[in-house]
Amino acid sequence: MNRRKAIGGILGLAGVSYASVIGVSHFKENSTESRGKLAAHANFLAELVDVIIPATSTPGAKMAGVQDYIINYMEDCSSSKEYTNFLNGLNDLHERCENAYGCNFEDCSASQKNELLENLDNSWYSKGLLMKINNKLLGRSFFNLLKTLTIEGYCTSFMGATKHLEYLPIPGRYKAITSLQTNQKSWATK
Numbered sequence: 001m002n003r004r005k006a007i008g009g010i011l012g013l014a015g016v017s018y019a020s021v022i023g024v025s026h027f028k029e030n031s032t033e034s035r036g037k038l039a040a041h042a043n044f045l046a047e048l049v050d051v052i053i054p055a056t057s058t059p060g061a062k063m064a065g066v067q068d069y070i071i072n073y074m075e076d077c078s079s080s081k082e083y084t085n086f087l088n089g090l091n092d093l094h095e096r097c098e099n100a101y102g103c104n105f106e107d108c109s110a111s112q113k114n115e116l117l118e119n120l121d122n123s124w125y126s127k128g129l130l131m132k133i134n135n136k137l138l139g140r141s142f143f144n145l146l147k148t149l150t151i152e153g154y155c156t157s158f159m160g161a162t163k164h165l166e167y168l169p170i171p172g173r174y175k176a177i178t179s180l181q182t183n184q185k186s187w188a189t190k
Helices: 003-034 038-052 066-076 080-101 110-121 128-138 142-156 158-164
Strands: none
Touching: 038 066, 038 080, 038 110, 038 142, 066 080, 066 142, 080 110, 080 142, 110 142, 142 158
């Protein structure tokens, strides 16, 4: 066996293990410090979810209380990576709004709010293979989490399931293949 390769392998393995220990401790420190801070952003989250699912002839996400669902999910069920990404994303979006428009997100016009969220949606890591790699290495991004949790929270809320989606508390016969009518609501089951 080549002695140089063996020493290089041992040093490489030691470096990787040291870096992983440092990385794990970094995420643990950040996650324990920052848990419990999302409740202060409730109004900001309410405005964000209202831009994603606005009120029309059916109630919007803000009216359905989706912001509370997101806060509860992120505080109680998310991984430390996702929680850190979400909190950093909220702070980053707040700073972008301050720098671009000189006001809070809540005080922006509807077109400014849409523009900010479209910029997040069109970022380089929000689509395709790069998004999958980024999700594996760093956890889901802020905007990916926000969209997913907004849709989940809205579709499982009482208002979303009964006013926006078709809901039958006592289902009838099972039909494996059905054809949808024009403007028919989708079903409130997964």
